[in-house]
Amino acid sequence: MATVAQMQEQILRGKAERNVCILAHSYQASEIVEIADYTGDSFQMSRSAQQSKAKTLLVCGVRFMAETAKLLSPKKRVILASPDAGCPMAEQISPAEVLTFKATHPGCKVVAYVNTTAELKTVADVCVTSSSAVKIVRDMEAEEILFLPDGNLGHYVKQQVPEKTVHLMRGCCPVHAAVTKEDALAAKAAHPGAPLLVHPECRPEVVAQAEFVGSTSAIMEYAKASDQKEFIIGTEMSIAELLQYACPEKRFFPLSKKLICSDMKLTTLPDVLAAVEGRGGEEIVLPESVMRRASVCIEEMLRLG
Numbered sequence: 001m002a003t004v005a006q007m008q009e010q011i012l013r014g015k016a017e018r019n020v021c022i023l024a025h026s027y028q029a030s031e032i033v034e035i036a037d038y039t040g041d042s043f044q045m046s047r048s049a050q051q052s053k054a055k056t057l058l059v060c061g062v063r064f065m066a067e068t069a070k071l072l073s074p075k076k077r078v079i080l081a082s083p084d085a086g087c088p089m090a091e092q093i094s095p096a097e098v099l100t101f102k103a104t105h106p107g108c109k110v111v112a113y114v115n116t117t118a119e120l121k122t123v124a125d126v127c128v129t130s131s132s133a134v135k136i137v138r139d140m141e142a143e144e145i146l147f148l149p150d151g152n153l154g155h156y157v158k159q160q161v162p163e164k165t166v167h168l169m170r171g172c173c174p175v176h177a178a179v180t181k182e183d184a185l186a187a188k189a190a191h192p193g194a195p196l197l198v199h200p201e202c203r204p205e206v207v208a209q210a211e212f213v214g215s216t217s218a219i220m221e222y223a224k225a226s227d228q229k230e231f232i233i234g235t236e237m238s239i240a241e242l243l244q245y246a247c248p249e250k251r252f253f254p255l256s257k258k259l260i261c262s263d264m265k266l267t268t269l270p271d272v273l274a275a276v277e278g279r280g281g282e283e284i285v286l287p288e289s290v291m292r293r294a295s296v297c298i299e300e301m302l303r304l305g
C-alpha cells in the first residue's frame with residue numbers, strides 16, 4: 001500500500017510530465033494542499049486559473065469552482081478531481097427566478113456570488129467572491145442590486161454599503177449557517193481573550209460576535225500577522241488546521257464542530273492521482289452559449305475586484 005508521501009511523489013511526477021496545474025481550495029485536506037500549484041479561496045483560484053500556462057487545470061474543490069476555471073480558461077482542459085463534489089448553495093436559485101425578479105425591477109443589477117452554477121451566472125451582471133463582494137457592490141454604478149444566493153453574505157454587504165438598495169433572495173451556505181450565536185458565545189467563553197474570526201457566510205448574529213470578519217484568505221492573513229497567540233476560527237475546520245501548520249507557535253480553535261464541508265472532503269489524494277494520470281475525475285464541458293454569457297460576469301468580477 002502506498003504511503004501519503006509516495007502518492008504525493010507520484011502526483012508531482014505525473015503533473016510535471018502531463019503539464020497539469022493543480023488548483024486546491026483552502027478547505028481541502030493538508031495532503032492535497034501540499035502538492036497544489038496554487039491554493040486559496042475562490043477569488044485566488046479564479047486568478048490562478050487564468051494566469052496558469054498549463055494545458056490542463058485540475059481543480060480540487062467543488063463543481064462551481066471547476067466551471068469558473070473553465071469560463072476563465074476556455075481553451076484549456078479543466079478536470080474536477082471528484083465529480084460528486086458539488087455545492088448545495090450553488091443550486092438554490094434558478095435563472096428563471098432571477099429573470100422574473102428583473103422583470104419587476106428594471107435597472108436593478110444582479111450580483112452573483114461565485115458559489116453559483118454557470119447557468120445562473122448567465123443572468124448576472126457581475127460575479128463576486130467573499131473577498132471582493134463589498135468592494136464590487138460599492139464600486140458599481142447601479143444604485144439597486146439583487147445579491148444572490150447567500151443571504152448572510154448579502155446581509156453583510158448590505159450593512160457595509162448602506163448607500164445602495166440591496167435585495168436578497170433566499171439561500172445560504174448550510175455549513176456556515178449551521179453555527180448559532182450560542183455556539184459563538186460558548187467558544188468565546190471557552191477561550192477567553194481569543195479573537196473570533198468569522199466568514200461573512202455565517203449568520204448575522206454570529207458575525208456580530210466577531211472581532212474580525214473576512215474571506216478565507218483574509219482570515220488566514222489576519223491570524224498570521226496578528227501578535228495574539230490564540231484564535232477562534234469561524235469557517236471550515238480545515239482553515240484552523242492549515243493555520244496551525246503555518247503558525248505552530250499559536251493556537252487555533254474551530255468555532256464549532258459543525259463547520260465541516262462534506263463536499264470539500266470528498267476529494268482525496270487517490271482522486272487527485274487518478275485524475276493526474278487520466279483515469280479519474282471529470283472534464284468540465286459547458287455549452288458555448290453558457291460559456292459566452294457566463295464569462296461576462298466573471299470578466300467583470302476580475303475588472304472590478
